[in-house]
Amino acid sequence: MSVRHASLLAGLLAGLAGAAILAPAQGEAAACRLRFESVNQVQFPRQYDPFDNGKPSTRFEIAVARDGAGCDFAVGADSGQQPAGMRRMASGDGTLAYMLYTGANRSRPLLDASGGGTETLLTGRFNGNKDTDELDFHGEIPDGQVVSAGRYADMVTFILYELEGGIPGAVLDTRMIRVEAVAAPVASFEVVVDGARRKLQGTVGKLDFGELETGERLGFDLEATGNLGYEIEIESENGGQFVGQGEAKDSVVPYVIVIDGRVLQLGQRARVPVEAATTNRRSLNQHRIEIEIGDTAGAVAGKYRDDLTLTVTAQ
Structure with a gap:
């Protein structure tokens, strides 16, 4: 009896030992x-x-x-x-x-x-x-x-x-x-006259030639930013002529517009189509627009003026 009891006890201890080995694994996170x-x-x-x-x-x-x-x-x-x-x-x-x-x-x-x-x-x-x-x-x-x-x-x-x-x-x-x-398709236009930058709306500037001389040039810059093509349109109130004021009212002085080196007559509205700046991997197109005075030989002394309308239309 005592021997069998000892064997049973040993078996129980072995089982408990096995359980003790497994317990930590069951308790891990x-x-x-x-x-x-x-x-x-x-x-x-x-x-x-x-x-x-x-x-x-x-x-x-x-x-x-x-x-x-x-x-x-x-x-x-x-x-x-x-x-x-x-x-x-x-x-x-x-x-x-x-x-x-x-x-x-x-x-x-x-x-x-x-x-x-x-x-x-x-x-x-x-x-x-x-x-x-x-x-x-x-x-x-x-x-x-x-x-x-x-x-x-x-x-x-x-x-x-x-x-x-x-x-x-x-x-x-x-x-x-x-x-x-x-x-989005976008476009923004600004005019720079004598260093002053303005959005293209209303009256944006004045060019004062002082005493007119044949071949003299004055101008301004147009800056176009965006990803749309556009058209530059310029119209002269007097068809490309400075008209005399006061005592010079019957006298005119012709002129031409030069856009980026291209000469345009203003007997009628002038139009210039332009690709978007982004077409050429740029963000900005810059245009130089100049007025070149024609022959002043027959002009009467006095003041002369003309009004230009500049319109830029995104395409």
């Missing part, structure tokens, strides 16, 4: 199991206008779900399909720069975890019984980019990291997302 539930397409809702300054950033959302145990996590995004640096959407050979930020104040860009910290990442935590966690980030297209009109796009990979002691660790999931915006 379960592996974090998170995934992207939704990352909506990053589509800027308004057509991009380079002259519409001070636009607010656009808010986008991303949702992370857990399929088991939760953990602290972080979300980052790579630099997209263009070389490292500022993100750019592309359309043919053209590009449109944009930025993604961790918050509405646009103080921290949204990047990947290559920096080692969480300053440029979105962070979240699963606690309680929640199965999803929603985060938001912001996007912006910087002002002043004059690009061809049309649709621009980039592909950005969003990366879901497990946070281990506040440091990004294992990659839990990735998702490639399309970033898209539409550049």
